[in-house]
Every structure is written in structure tokens, then in C-alpha cells.
Amino acid sequence: xxxxxxxxxxxxxxxxxxxxxxxxxxxxxxxxxxxxxxxxxxxxxxxxxxxxxxxxxxxxxxxxxxxxxxxxxxxxxxxxxxxxxxxxxxxxxxxxxxxxxxxxxxxxxxxxxxxxxxxxxxxxxxxxxxxxxxxxxxxxxxxxxxxxxxxxxxxxxxxxxxxxxxxxxxxxxxxxxxxxxxxxxxxxxxxxxxxxxxxxxxxxxxxxxxxxxxxxxxxxxxxxxxxxxxxxxxxxxxxxxxxxxxxxxxxxxxxxxxxxxxxxxxxxxxxxxxxx
Amino acid sequence: xxxxxxxxxxxxxxxxxxxxxxxxxxxxxxxxxxxxxxxxxxxxxxxxxxxxxxxxxxxxxxxxxxxxxxxxxxxxxxxxxxxxxxxxxxxxxxxxxxxxxxxxxxxxxxxxxxxxxxxxxxxxxxxxxxxxxxxxxxxxxxxxxxxxxxxxxxxxxxxxxxxxxxxxxxxxxxxxxxxxxxxxxxxxxxxxxxxxxxxxxxxxxxxxxxxxxxxxxxxxxxxxxxxxxxxxxxxxxxxxxxxxxxxxxxxxxxxxxxxxxxxxxxxxxxxxxxxx
Numbered sequence: 001x002x003x004x005x006x007x008x009x010x011x012x013x014x015x016x017x018x019x020x021x022x023x024x025x026x027x028x029x030x031x032x033x034x035x036x037x038x039x040x041x042x043x044x045x046x047x048x049x050x051x052x053x054x055x056x057x058x059x060x061x062x063x064x065x066x067x068x069x070x071x072x073x074x075x076x077x078x079x080x081x082x083x084x085x086x087x088x089x090x091x092x093x094x095x096x097x098x099x100x101x102x103x104x105x106x107x108x109x110x111x112x113x114x115x116x117x118x119x120x121x122x123x124x125x126x127x128x129x130x131x132x133x134x135x136x137x138x139x140x141x142x143x144x145x146x147x148x149x150x151x152x153x154x155x156x157x158x159x160x161x162x163x164x165x166x167x168x169x170x171x172x173x174x175x176x177x178x179x180x181x182x183x184x185x186x187x188x189x190x191x192x193x194x195x196x197x198x199x200x201x202x203x204x205x206x207x208x209x210x211x212x213x214x215x216x217x218x219x220x221x222x223x224x225x226x227x228x229x230x231x232x233x234x235x236x237x238x239x240x241x242x243x244x245x246x247x248x249x250x251x252x253x254x255x256x257x258x259x260x261x262x263x264x265x266x267x268x269x270x271x272x273x274x275x276x
Numbered sequence: 277x278x279x280x281x282x283x284x285x286x287x288x289x290x291x292x293x294x295x296x297x298x299x300x301x302x303x304x305x306x307x308x309x310x311x312x313x314x315x316x317x318x319x320x321x322x323x324x325x326x327x328x329x330x331x332x333x334x335x336x337x338x339x340x341x342x343x344x345x346x347x348x349x350x351x352x353x354x355x356x357x358x359x360x361x362x363x364x365x366x367x368x369x370x371x372x373x374x375x376x377x378x379x380x381x382x383x384x385x386x387x388x389x390x391x392x393x394x395x396x397x398x399x400x401x402x403x404x405x406x407x408x409x410x411x412x413x414x415x416x417x418x419x420x421x422x423x424x425x426x427x428x429x430x431x432x433x434x435x436x437x438x439x440x441x442x443x444x445x446x447x448x449x450x451x452x453x454x455x456x457x458x459x460x461x462x463x464x465x466x467x468x469x470x471x472x473x474x475x476x477x478x479x480x481x482x483x484x485x486x487x488x489x490x491x492x493x494x495x496x497x498x499x500x501x502x503x504x505x506x507x508x509x510x511x512x513x514x515x516x517x518x519x520x521x522x523x524x525x526x527x528x529x530x531x532x533x534x535x536x537x538x539x540x541x542x543x544x545x546x547x548x549x550x551x552x
Contacts (some may be wrong), residue, residue, distance in 0.1 A: 024358040084367045091360045095368040185551050192546040198538040263475040
């Protein structure tokens with residue numbers, strides 16, 4: 001990751017002293033400084049989306065490297081919305097989205113990275129993980145399925161795994177969508193109050209909400225241990241959806257611009273080819 | 277397939293007497309009758325794209341059925357362009373695109389539907405096949421890898437396989453993008469003349485072009501044998517890209533409108549849920 005990270009409200013996690021509580025989920029600086037608001041950000045968003053389309057085509061034409069974008073958040077944190085708003089407008093043939101659910105029996109019969117590895121993006125593609133291998137150091141810890149020692153071993157396994165991918169030409173960007181407990185309450189309530197959103201509500205979310213503080217702790221621990229320069233975490237203030245979306249696309253486009261993908265060279269002489 | 281097929285230049289294949297040569301690759305009727313042109317079609321295209329977005333979200337919210345769209349064509353027929361122009365603007369999280377290449381050694385060690393079955397769309401998703409199981413009754417026949425008897429057995433296997441999918445809630449729409457030999461020559465030449473398109477050119481396309489008539493024959497045979505009401509083929513005049521794209525999205529949207537997906541009912545009482 002040599003690319004110049006653009007100035008957004010998102011915080012790049014670096015070092016073991018990182019504190020999640022120090023990031024305000026409602027932050028809008030420096031966007032707000034630039035007099036941006038949900039509406040005023042639209043023109044910039046459009047420019048970035050068009051640019052993302054072009055860069056995706058070039059990545060595909062190059063057919064050498066790939067991009068993996070990981071989204072993690074607490075329930076209602078906005079993972080679905082972030083995926084949709086980042087990638088709608090990009091050719092779906094160039095995008096591979098995987099939404100990881102609770103593992104199946106077959107998946108549980110392997111190591112925790114087995115099912116993840118199978119879904120890493122192919123050359124020339126943008127892969128998106130809606131949830132990921134990080135679930136295995138989050139929900140499992142909160143519910144006491146693994147102890148701290150196992151968690152540390154998994155952090156190491158994750159770093160080794162991600163290093164394998166990055167050395168093979170996959171750029172990894174990880175986004176933690178950071179919402180406040182109050183914002184989560186409002187979003188859950190909205191899913192109950194609006195009949196057209198009922199299907200998005202899972203009664204289990206209320207039980208998980210009771211573990212709020214433990215989730216903040218295990219997230220912070222994972223972010224601290226697994227954010228090397230080659231596969232950094234960004235904590236994205238996500239109480240305001242427009243701030244979340246603009247911050248993410250700014251970072252993704254800057255990273256792709258730095259990759260600067262070009263169509264692959266051809267191994268024939270175009271002038272020698274004759275169409276009969 | 278009970279949906280009312282909209283009037284487009286595309287021809288729905290029905291019956292063993294279907295003749296591919298009877299479809300003009302440059303046809304634009306009835307679009308042209310309606311005074312549509314590449315530019316004049318834009319407003320209609322925008323309306324259909326917005327509707328497709330909404331229908332995809334509903335299909336996802338319903339989480340019960342799925343849609344499978346199959347694209348086949350000769351080289352430069354416009355499969356990539358058709359996928360891009362149909363689905364760019366739809367949330368990529370709801371779309372699963374598979375571009376089938378020459379089968380790998382592992383894939384060849386199974387029956388010809390094994391790798392196809394693995395990529396059928398999951399509930400609530402739109403699956404897109406850029407090439408498909410039909411390659412196994414096309415390129416294989418032209419190059420004499422299978423005889424006519426095997427081809428007929430494969431037609432039966434394909435119909436049985438597609439019937440399994442449709443009975444499981446997958447709507448199947450198949451599009452053959454029909455170009456003229458002259459149009460292919462122009463498109464191949466363009467890929468040679470424009471350096472930015474060189475990477476799209478494959479010298480092997482020239483060899484395949486020499487088999488033009490045989491490809492027309494085997495395509496016609498496959499279309500005739502594998503176009504039941506439940507999984508119909510449409511032959512899309514594809515010399516004009518705007519005709520191709522508008523015809524396809526008209527048919528896809530009409531089919532989804534007829535499916536009329538609705539968010540799945542919830543198994544809890546929203547009023548009884550308390551967010552603490």
C-alpha cells in the first residue's frame with residue numbers, strides 16, 4: 001500500500017495503540033470542512049463512480065491483478081448499503097460479491113480460512129466480502145467459542161493468508177463501518193416500523209446488541225492485530241450514510257489509481273492478422 | 277413462461293421448423309416502426325433499467341426464486357457488451373456472472389453439466405452465463421469432438437437439467453446474439469485497428485470464423501431442440517447494438533414483472549420486538 005490515502009473522515013488503523021472509541025461514528029470532518037453535505041457530495045460521488053467504472057475495465061483488460069474489499073460492521077452498520085452504493089454502476093461481470101453467512105457443516109469441517117480462500121477474486125476482478133474471515137475472531141470470541149490464545153493464533157493466520165494474497169497481486173482494502181449504539185437502535189426500530197423493511201429485521205439482532213461492548217472490544221483487538229501496510233483496515237464513521245459512502249469510494253478509487261492498470265500487451269502483430 | 281413476451285426485433289424460438297437464416301441480424305422492426313433509433317431509445321432504456329433495479333431488489337427480498345440469463349453468440353457477437361449494458365446499474369451483490377472458458381482438466385473429468393450446475397444462481401439472485409452448457413453442443417460439434425447421436429443425447433440432458441432448475445424456482449431466459457458475417461469482419465478488424473482494443477482480439481477467432489456456416493447449422497439445431505416454454509431461446513438481431521440491448525432488457529423486465537417478486541413474510545410480530 002504505497003498509495004496516498006485521501007483525506008476522508010475514515011481513520012486508517014495503524015499500530016497496537018489504536019482505540020476504536022476515539023473514532024466518532026458521526027464524524028464528517030474533513031468533508032464538512034469542505035462544506036460538503038449529503039447533497040453537496042453528489043457531484044464528487046458521480047465523478048468517482050465514473051472513474052471506478054473505467055478503472056474496473058482497465059483492471060479486467062490487464063488481467064493480472066485484483067482488488068479485494070472487505071466489509072465488516074455490527075448489525076445495521078450498513079454493509080449492504082455500502083456494497084450497493086460503491087458498486088452499482090460498475091459492470092457486474094467484473095465484480096464478485098460474497099456474503100458470508102453462518103458456516104455450513106461442510107465449511108465447519110475445514111479450517112476457518114477454507115471457505116474464504118475459495119471466494120478470493122480472480123485476476124482482473126474486484127472481489128467484495130460482505131462479512132469475512134474476521135467473523136471468526138469476532139462472533140466466536142463474544143460467544144466464548146474460542147479463547148484469547150486461539151484468537152491470537154487466528155490473527156497470525158489471517159495476516160499470513162492476506163500476505164499470500166497480496167503477494168499474488170491482490171490489493172486488499174478493509175472497511176469497518178462504525179456506528180453508534182443509538183444509531184443502531186434507530187435503524188433496528190425503523191426495520192420494525194416500516195412494513196416494507198420488516199424482512200431485513202432478525203430478532204436475533206436484539207440478542208447480539210446486548211453484547212455491544214464486547215463487540216467493540218473484539219473488533220478493536222482484531223483491527224489492532226491485522227492492519228499491516230499491505231492490507232490496512234479503515235474505520236469509517238457510518239452514522240451518516242453519505243459520509244460512509246463517499247469516504248469508501250474516495251479510498252477505493254485512490255488505491256486503484258495508484259495500481260494504474262493497463263490493458264495487457266498482445267502476443268501477435270495486429271498488422272499481420274487478416275480477416276477473410 | 278406464461279409472461280406476455282413484449283414486441284421486439286427478437287424472435288422467440290418455437291418448434292423444430294425454426295430457421296436461423298430467416299432472422300435478419302440487422303432487423304430493427306418494430307423498434308424502427310416506433311421511430312426508435314439508438315438515441316431515441318435512450319429514455320425507454322433508462323426506464324427499463326430503473327425498473328430492473330427495483331425488481332432485482334424485490335427478488336432478493338423475496339429470497340425464494342431466481343433468474344438465469346444465458347448468452348450465446350459467435351465471436352464478437354456482443355456477449356460482454358450485452359451483459360454490461362443489461363446489468364450495469366443493478367446492485368452487483370444481487371448478480372452472479374459466470375464467464376465459461378474452455379473447461380479445465382478437472383471439469384473435463386466430469387459430465388458436461390457438472391461445472392454449469394455449480395454456477396446456477398442462488399435464491400434471490402440473477403445469474404448470468406456468458407457462454408454456457410450450450411458450448412458443449414456447438415464448438416464440440418463443429419470440431420467433430422462429438423457425433424450427432426451424442427449431440428441429441430446432450431439436448432435431452434440439457435432439457436432435463438433446465439427443467440430441474442425451473443421446477444426449483446429458477447426462471448431461465450436464453451439469448452442468442454445473432455450477427456452477420458460481414459458485421460463480424462468489421463468488429464474483428466476494429467479490434468486490430470484500434471490499439472486500445474487489441475487485447476480483445478484472439479487470433480483463434482479467425483480460425484473459428486472459417487467455420488461460420490457450420491456454426492450457424494449447429495446453433496440452429498440446438499435452438500430447435502432446447503427451447504421449451506419453460507426455458508425459451510430468443511434470437512436477438514445484434515448487428516445494431518442498441519437494438520440488441522433494448523430487446524434484451526424489454527424481455528428480461530417483462531419476465532420479472534410477471535414473476536412479481538415480493539419481500540418474504542416475517543415469522544415474528546414487529547410490534548412485540550423491543551429494542552433496548
